[in-house]
Amino acid sequence: MSGIQKAKSEETQRRVLDAAIKAVEAGGLEAVNIRKIAAQAGYSVGSVYKHYADQDELLIAVNTVTLERIRTVMREAVTEIDDPLDQLKMLARSYLEYARNNRNLWTTLFVHRLPEGRPAPEAHIQGNIALLAFIAAPLHKLDPGFSEEELAARTRTCFAAVHGLVEISLEERFIGLSGELMDKELMFLVEQLAGV
Numbered sequence: 018m019s020g021i022q023k024a025k026s027e028e029t030q031r032r033v034l035d036a037a038i039k040a041v042e043a044g045g046l047e048a049v050n051i052r053k054i055a056a057q058a059g060y061s062v063g064s065v066y067k068h069y070a071d072q073d074e075l076l077i078a079v080n081t082v083t084l085e086r087i088r089t090v091m092r093e094a095v096t097e098i099d100d101p102l103d104q105l106k107m108l109a110r111s112y113l114e115y116a117r118n119n120r121n122l123w124t125t126l127f128v129h130r131l132p133e134g135r136p137a138p139e140a141h142i143q144g145n146i147a148l149l150a151f152i153a154a155p156l157h158k159l160d161p162g163f164s165e166e167e168l169a170a171r172t173r174t175c176f177a178a179v180h181g182l183v184e185i186s187l188e189e190r191f192i193g194l195s196g197e198l199m200d201k202e203l204m205f206l207v208e209q210l211a212g213v
Contacts, residue, residue: 026067026068029058029060029064029067029068030068030069032058032059032060033054033055033058033060033064033065033068033069033075034075034078034079034082035058036054036055036057036058037049037054037075037076037078037079038079038082038122039057040053040054040057041076041079041121041122041125042119042121042122043121044121045121045124045125046076046121046124046125046128046129048121049072049075049076049079050072051065051066051072051075054075073129073131073132073135076125076129077129077131077137077138077141079122079125080125080126080129080141081138081140081141081144083119083122083123083125083126084126084141084144084145084147084148085144086115086119086122087112087115087123087148088144088147088148088151090111090112090114090115091108091111091112091115091148091151092151093111094107094108094110094111095107095108095111095151101154101155101156101158101159101211102155102159102207102208102211104154104155105152105155105156105159105175105207105210105211106204106207106208108151108152108155109179109203109204109206109207110200110203112179112180112183113179113183113199113203116183116184116187117187120187127180127184148176149172149173149176152172152175152176153168153169153172155211156168156171156172156175156211159211159212160212171210174210175207175210175211178206178210179203179206179207179210182194182199182202182203182206183203186199
């Protein structure tokens with residue numbers, strides 16, 4: 018493939034992905050329709066399928082971008098914080114804020130499932146690992162005695178607990194929290210998980 022062809026191909030792929038991201042932002046998972054996304058991007062359906070084998074592959078690409086955006090928000094939130102407990106609290110707050118401000122992208126990240134037996138692409142797996150690393154680092158500082166296995170388990174537990182509280186509250190379930198109470202209880206949860 019010549020340099021010009023490669024550049025055109027990359028531009029097509031980028032525009033299709035941008036259109037899919039906009040569709041998810043506007044309408045969630047249900048808004049992802051290859052025909053509509055092709056039209057939005059200004060390409061034929063065939064052009065979309067040259068870059069994304071199917072709707073699942075396109076959604077994984079959208080979700081990978083969402084993971085990158087969450088990591089960026091979390092990284093920026095703790096840039097100037099040295100205390101590990103304060104880092105964990107700020108990570109939880111920034112995660113909540115991202116979810117609040119990007120409900121459809123955030124929900125799609127957790128609702129979309131690949132068909133059984135189809136593995137997630139390596140880039141998507143690495144995106145998840147990198148997200149968990151933000152939590153693992155301050156947890157390790159708080160308890161340097163953790164084995165690698167213990168740290169991995171505690172990291173997943175912390176993420177799952179914070180995620181669950183955020184999800185239930187954003188869905189406005191009966192047991193959900195909001196406003197200052199949500200922030201207070203989120204900080205309480207982080208302290209408990211951190212063993213403070």
